Amino acid sequence: MTDATASNAPDYKPHGASLLEQTSRTRRRNAAEARFRAYGLMAIGAGILALLLLLGSILGNGLGAFQQTFITLNVELTEAKLDKNGNRNLDDMKKVSTFGYTPLIKTAMVAAMAEKGIKIEGLSDKDAAALVSKDAAAQLRDFVLANPELIGETLEFTFLANGRIDGYFKGRVSMESAELDSNISPQQLQLADALRDADLLEKRFNTGFLTAPDASENRPEAAGLGVAILGSLYMMIVVLVLALPIGVAASIYLEEFAPKNRWTDLIEVNISNLAAVPSIVFGILGLAIFINFAGLPQSAPIVGGLVLTLMTLPTIIIATRASLKSVPPSIRDAALGVGASKMQSVFHHVLPLAAPGILTGTIIGLAQALGETAPLLLIGMVAFVREYPAGPPEGFFDPASALPVQIYNWTQRADPAFVERASGAIIVLLIFLVFMNAVAIMLRRRFERRW
Numbered sequence: 001m002t003d004a005t006a007s008n009a010p011d012y013k014p015h016g017a018s019l020l021e022q023t024s025r026t027r028r029r030n031a032a033e034a035r036f037r038a039y040g041l042m043a044i045g046a047g048i049l050a051l052l053l054l055l056g057s058i059l060g061n062g063l064g065a066f067q068q069t070f071i072t073l074n075v076e077l078t079e080a081k082l083d084k085n086g087n088r089n090l091d092d093m094k095k096v097s098t099f100g101y102t103p104l105i106k107t108a109m110v111a112a113m114a115e116k117g118i119k120i121e122g123l124s125d126k127d128a129a130a131l132v133s134k135d136a137a138a139q140l141r142d143f144v145l146a147n148p149e150l151i152g153e154t155l156e157f158t159f160l161a162n163g164r165i166d167g168y169f170k171g172r173v174s175m176e177s178a179e180l181d182s183n184i185s186p187q188q189l190q191l192a193d194a195l196r197d198a199d200l201l202e203k204r205f206n207t208g209f210l211t212a213p214d215a216s217e218n219r220p221e222a223a224g225l226g227v228a229i230l231g232s233l234y235m236m237i238v239v240l241v242l243a244l245p246i247g248v249a250a251s252i253y254l255e256e257f258a259p260k261n262r263w264t265d266l267i268e269v270n271i272s273n274l275a276a277v278p279s280i281v282f283g284i285l286g287l288a289i290f291i292n293f294a295g296l297p298q299s300a301p302i303v304g305g306l307v308l309t310l311m312t313l314p315t316i317i318i319a320t321r322a323s324l325k326s327v328p329p330s331i332r333d334a335a336l337g338v339g340a341s342k343m344q345s346v347f348h349h350v351l352p353l354a355a356p357g358i359l360t361g362t363i364i365g366l367a368q369a370l371g372e373t374a375p376l377l378l379i380g381m382v383a384f385v386r387e388y389p390a391g392p393p394e395g396f397f398d399p400a401s402a403l404p405v406q407i408y409n410w411t412q413r414a415d416p417a418f419v420e421r422a423s424g425a426i427i428v429l430l431i432f433l434v435f436m437n438a439v440a441i442m443l444r445r446r447f448e449r450r451w
Contacts, residue, residue, distance in 0.1 A: 058426050064170045065424025068206035068221060069161035071132055071195065073108040076154040077144060088148045098137035105132055105140065105159070113191075116198040123187040131188060131195070133160035135215065135222035160208075161201065163221040163417045165192050169203050172416050209424060213386045214406065220417035223410070225425055227385050231301050231400030232370060234389065238305025238396065239312055239369050244362050246309075247316030254317075255324045256346050275314035282311045283375030291379060298380030301389065302396040307379060308369040315368065319361020323354035356447035363440040367433050373404040381405050403429045 022030070079086060081100055083093055106129035113119070113128060120128075136159035144151065160166075164184035167173040169192070178184045195201035212224025258264045286307035290296045296303050327350045335345035376382070382405050389398035401409070403425060410422035 058423050058430070061420060062423025062425075062427045065209055065421045065427075066206060067170075067203050068209070069166040069169050069201065069203045070158050071161050071201050072156060072158050073105065073112055073132075073200070074154055075104050075108040075140065075157050077151045078104060079152045082144055082151050083148070088151070090145060090148065093145060093148060096141070098141055101137040101140045101144075102129075105129055105136055108157075112195075112198075112200055116194070116200070118191065118194045118198065120187050120191050120194070123185075123191060127185065127188055128191055131162050131165050131192060133162055133219060133221050135160055135219050160221045161192070163219070163415060165189075165201075166203075166221050167417060168192060169196075170420075172420075209421070210428070213388065214384060214401065214409070216384075217413050217415060217418075220413075220415045220421065223418065223421055225403065225406060225428060227388055228401040228403050228406035228425070229428075230389060230395075231304070231381070231385075232402045234301035234392070234396055234400065235305040235308060235402060236366055236370060237392070238302060239308045239366060240362075242305070242309045243312045243316055243365065247313050247362075247365075248320050248358060250313075251317050251320035251324060252346060252351070255321050256350070257342070271314050271317055275318060278374075279311055279372050280374040280378065282307050283378030285310065286375060287378050297397055297399070299383045299385065299399045299401075300397050301400050303379050304376050304381055304402060305396070307375045308372060311372065311375065312365040312369045315365040316358075316362055319364070320354070320358045323357025323361065324350060326357065327353045356444050359443045359447075360440045363436050363443070367436040367440075370432060370436070371404055371429060373408055376402050376405050377408070382409060384409075403432075 081104065082096055083089075085092055106125060109129045109132065110125050136157075139159065140157065143157075162184070164173050164178075164181065165188070168178075168184075168189050173181070173184060173189070175186045175189060178186045178189055192201060208222070208224050210224065210229070211226045212222060213227045214224065215222040254264060254267065286303060290303045290306050291298055296306075331349050331353065332345050335349045336342070340348065381400070381402055383399060383401070385399045385401050387399070389395035389400045407422050407425045407429070410418040410425065
């Protein structure tokens with residue numbers, strides 16, 4: 001019989017209490033732990049609530065940008081106005097400016113009102129035609145120049161409605177506010193209601209918001225993200241082509257081949273410091289080196305891509321080095337033990353195992369670069385650009401905009417319709433960021449290995 005089983009062995013009771021009974025000290029610890037959990041849940045709840053409020057505000061203000069009000073009219077392409085010589089010569093037809101097409105739209109509006117029996121007291125024909133966007137004349141001119149053989153016919157066209165009319169059907173404009181607005185009148189709003197009842201006016205999905213270029217302050221209804229999306233795409237291509245190989249190569253050298261001395265320590269410290277440098281500093285650097293010194297064009301995706309590459313490199317290097325460190329040393333030792341060289345062990349064994357983390361860090365770096373605004377403002381990408389950049393590689397040197405800069409640009413304009421479009425652009429940017437982060441998570445889970 002051992003001491004543990006002896007019948008006369010003393011029972012151990014800490015502080016004179018049973019293990020099955022909570023002491024005051026245990027109760028205090030449990031209460032502190034419960035309070036800490038409650039504080040954590042409160043913090044998470046507050047964060048989720050703030051996120052929901054932010055998303056609700058953005059969605060509430062921006063979803064309207066994906067819908068637009070359109071007016072359908074039958075326009076007669078009068079030959080006497082569009083091709084006076086009747087020879088269908090494009091050079092002669094191009095001499096007719098958009099001002100020559102405006103009367104055709106006015107005539108079509110008056111004819112539509114007469115056909116539907118619509119008559120608004122105190123509304124002139126000019127005010128009735130003003131319901132159509134000022135962009136309609138340019139749209140009609142482009143169509144005629146592309147199809148000169150249709151001159152002389154009467155065709156059905158769908159034009160954008162004026163921004164104030166669109167705001168009326170979205171709740172931004174009311175009869176009371178129209179009385180104080182010099183750009184719209186209550187009679188025009190009454191005409192808009194009558195056209196809607198006659199099925200000549202409707203609100204539907206606006207593909208032009210995603211494909212059309214920016215528009216002037218007088219035509220908010222025609223403003224789109226086409227040039228900005230293409231410019232951001234070109235910049236991301238430049239960043240991916242430059243930042244990924246340079247960042248991965250630098251990380252492999254520093255982690256696997258570089259000697260551990262004061263110089264490599266200095267390099268590592270500077271890489272960490274560069275990751276914390278404000279992005280506007282990289283914009284100043286890009287302005288001084290790439291534009292003033294190298295002579296590259298302002299507002300070009302190549303310059304924006306180079307600036308964002310410098311800003312993204314520290315993020316990719318840090319993420320890649322962390323991925324390389326996560327590979328167990330036994331992998332390297334096993335490769336070297338069977339006769340592989342140092343380079344073979346790194347590129348054939350270590351690098352494939354670290355690839356998920358490298359790709360994740362790269363995508364997160366690209367997502368961060370996609371949302372940067374300050375450095376792009378300094379290199380001139382805030383300029384008003386209407387023309388689409390050409391295809392690669394020429395398009396990298398053409399003027400363009402970017403999604404975050406376009407958002408900033410729209411928030412500086414006075415018309416409330418641009419605020420709606422800025423919120424819509426934020427939704428598009430968030431969709432891109434969520435997609436990129438989702439791809440990073442999928443790659444991580446798909447290729448991650450555990451030891």
